[in-house]
Amino acid sequence: MMAAVQGFSSVRRLGVTVALAGILAACASGPASNISLIPADQIAEETSKDGLFTQPIRWTHEKPGCKGECPTLEVDSIAFPGVPKLTELVDYALATMTGVSDQTLAPYDSIAGYESYLWQTAAPRDSATLVAKTRYRNKYLTVIELNTWQMFTGAAHGLTATQFLNWDNARARVLGLSDILRAGAHDDYVAALRRAHAEWFKTRPEMQDDPETALRMWPFQPSSNFALTDAGLVVKYNSYEIAPYSSGQPELLIPYADLKGILKAEYMPST
Numbered sequence: 001m002m003a004a005v006q007g008f009s010s011v012r013r014l015g016v017t018v019a020l021a022g023i024l025a026a027c028a029s030g031p032a033s034n035i036s037l038i039p040a041d042q043i044a045e046e047t048s049k050d051g052l053f054t055q056p057i058r059w060t061h062e063k064p065g066c067k068g069e070c071p072t073l074e075v076d077s078i079a080f081p082g083v084p085k086l087t088e089l090v091d092y093a094l095a096t097m098t099g100v101s102d103q104t105l106a107p108y109d110s111i112a113g114y115e116s117y118l119w120q121t122a123a124p125r126d127s128a129t130l131v132a133k134t135r136y137r138n139k140y141l142t143v144i145e146l147n148t149w150q151m152f153t154g155a156a157h158g159l160t161a162t163q164f165l166n167w168d169n170a171r172a173r174v175l176g177l178s179d180i181l182r183a184g185a186h187d188d189y190v191a192a193l194r195r196a197h198a199e200w201f202k203t204r205p206e207m208q209d210d211p212e213t214a215l216r217m218w219p220f221q222p223s224s225n226f227a228l229t230d231a232g233l234v235v236k237y238n239s240y241e242i243a244p245y246s247s248g249q250p251e252l253l254i255p256y257a258d259l260k261g262i263l264k265a266e267y268m269p270s271t
Contacts, residue, residue, distance in 0.1 A: 060073070078133065098130070123152065143227045145236075232253050233253070
């Protein structure tokens with residue numbers, strides 16, 4: 001599985017995200033059940049009581065033996081002591097989200113491997129930050145948001161990437177989009193996402209000076225980078241996918257009211 005991921009292009013950083021999503025989804029087999037989402041005002045209580053136990057992983061390293069300006073690597077991640085498979089998956093995903101190029105495979109499949117590669121190849125002022133955090137948790141589901149940021153010497157700005165992991169606690173596997181959608185509902189999902197994009201677009205000042213040109217430059221794109229949350233399905237994009245770099249990593253929210261008949265019943269909020 002580790003060798004199957006392709007690297008990012010240095011501009012869009014899209015290829016490996018798509019490949020990673022496919023690999024993570026391939027870890028799933030068969031539908032999940034009994035995923036009951038909870039109201040927003042209960043998240044903290046339920047998380048502490050029923051969610052998977054986590055421990056922080058935080059450190060900053062400089063290139064060993066370096067003097068003066070030195071490349072750095074910062075990690076702000078999480079471990080799951082009771083679920084080593086998930087800990088390893090987070091480590092693997094963060095590492096491969098750094099990418100190398102759109103032509104070659106990354107020569108590493110862990111953060112330790114990436115760190116070794118970085119010290120061999122980095123310029124003095126290069127830096128990278130790898131972040132993992134829980135976005136939503138209950139006793140059935142753990143949603144993890146992964147983000148990487150890399151700054152290369154001489155670049156105008158840093159390069160970012162983002163990916164969600166939706167982990168079924170009971171079945172110990174990642175949920176792909178096909179796992180949560182009803183059979184034949186993918187086109188309806190894309191249509192709902194398009195409507196969410198239209199609502200998001202109207203709220204963005206940088207798009208409203210010349211909306212027609214903005215849409216031509218940054219058209220809607222479907223995405224399978226989703227997160228199940230208490231409010232609905234959050235779909236997050238990398239920089240440059242649907243908006244300029246200044247817009248960051250856009251998030252579109254599809255409320256559950258718009259997902260009736262699209263999501264399988266077990267992924268709709270309980271009443």
